[in-house]
Amino acid sequence: MGERTTLMARDGHQFQAWLTAPAGPPRGAVVVAQEIFGVNAHIRAVSDAFAAAGYLAIAPALFDRVRRGVQFGYGPDAVQEGVGYMLQVKPEHLLADIAASIAVVRHAGRVGIVGYCWGGLCAYLAARELPVACAVAYYGGRIAQNLDKVPKKPVLYHFGERDTHIPPEEVARIRAAHPDGIFHTYPAGHGFNCPERADYDAASAALALDRTLEFLGTHLG
Numbered sequence: 017m018g019e020r021t022t023l024m025a026r027d028g029h030q031f032q033a034w035l036t037a038p039a040g041p042p043r044g045a046v047v048v049a050q051e052i053f054g055v056n057a058h059i060r061a062v063s064d065a066f067a068a069a070g071y072l073a074i075a076p077a078l079f080d081r082v083r084r085g086v087q088f089g090y091g092p093d094a095v096q097e098g099v100g101y102m103l104q105v106k107p108e109h110l111l112a113d114i115a116a117s118i119a120v121v122r123h124a125g126r127v128g129i130v131g132y133c134w135g136g137l138c139a140y141l142a143a144r145e146l147p148v149a150c151a152v153a154y155y156g157g158r159i160a161q162n163l164d165k166v167p168k169k170p171v172l173y174h175f176g177e178r179d180t181h182i183p184p185e186e187v188a189r190i191r192a193a194h195p196d197g198i199f200h201t202y203p204a205g206h207g208f209n210c211p212e213r214a215d216y217d218a219a220s221a222a223l224a225l226d227r228t229l230e231f232l233g234t235h236l237g
Contacts (some may be wrong), residue, residue, distance in 0.1 A: 020062055023120055025112040031080035033117060036067035044236030045121035046128050047114060047148070048075040049135030051207075052098030054086035058210050059082050062132070069229055071236070072124035076117040078138065081109050090213050102134050109143070114142050122147075126236040130228060132209060132214065133157060138175075143167035150235035152228050155179055155206050160186040163193040170195045172231045176204040176215065178205045201228060 019035030025031070034048075034055050046066045050059050055077045066073040068183035079086040082104045118127050126149040126173065131139030135157020143151035150170040160182075166210060171194065175187050191199055202208060202224065205215030 017076075018060060018067065018073070021120075023113075025109075025116045025212050027109075027112060029081060029109070029117075031113055032077040032084070033120075034063050034075040034077075036073045036118075037065050037094050038067045038070045038072060040070070040122035043070040043119075044125040044127065044149075044232070045072040045074070045101075046130055046232065046236075047117050047121070048073055049129060049131030049138035050075060050078055050136055051116070051133035051143075052102050053088040053094055054079055054098070054132065056089070057232065058212055059132070062130075062209075066130070069232075070201075070234070071128075072121045074121050076113050076119050078105060078110060078113055078135075081105055081113070081161075090207075090210070098134075100159065110138060111141060111145055114138060115146050118142075118146060118148065126154070128236050130154070130232075131156060133207060137162065140167065144172050144206045150231065154209055154224065154229060156183060157181055159179070160189045166194040170231070170235055171175040172201045172228065173197055174210035174227075175199070175201045175204055176217075176220070177201050177204040178204060178215075181188070181206045198231070200224065206226040 035221045043048035063073040063075040130152040136153035139151040202220035203219040205218035209215040
């Protein structure tokens with residue numbers, strides 16, 4: 017089980033994160049990048065699961081720049097509010113907070129980042145700009161709007177074939193811009209990994225997790 021900790025970015029901003037240590041020696045570290053719903057119970061559970069798989073896991077509160085302690089459920093009002101917070105986070109601040117998270121866990125070995133929804137975009141940007149060994153983007157929105165520079169690090173992409181937020185033509189654009197990426201699609205909608213969301217698909221979530229853990233094992237050692 018994880019615990020809350022306080023981090024500081026290079027510009028002096030202090031923010032919270034959920035940090036979970038593995039039971040034995042770590043195989044590496046994983047930064048878990050949140051959805052637009054904050055570091056809520058689901059994201060904390062995801063972090064704890066990566067720790068159970070042997071990684072030192074950290075989930076930074078990336079909305080703390082705008083409002084501290086944000087965590088929502090998955091109703092329509094939460095979506096609207098979460099998007100509002102997301103739009104207020106400047107890219108340079110986002111990367112600074114992820115960089116601080118990487119610095120805290122890198123003693124455990126190579127660091128990967130896994131992001132969900134907005135966090136998928138965060139993972140993609142981190143793979144472009146920050147010292148991570150690899151990245152995993154689950155249904156990362158707005159990646160298709162950030163193809164001016166693509167990652168040189170290995171990236172694994174998971175997309176739902178019925179995702180109304182990320183249409184197939186956007187996935188095709190990402191594939192074309194980043195041919196070195198590893199792409200998997202699933203017969204599911206947006207947010208298929210989260211049991212609390214209407215589009216949750218247990219079979220797709222299990223398969224994506226298996227592929228994610230294999231990918232992390234390959235690149236984090």
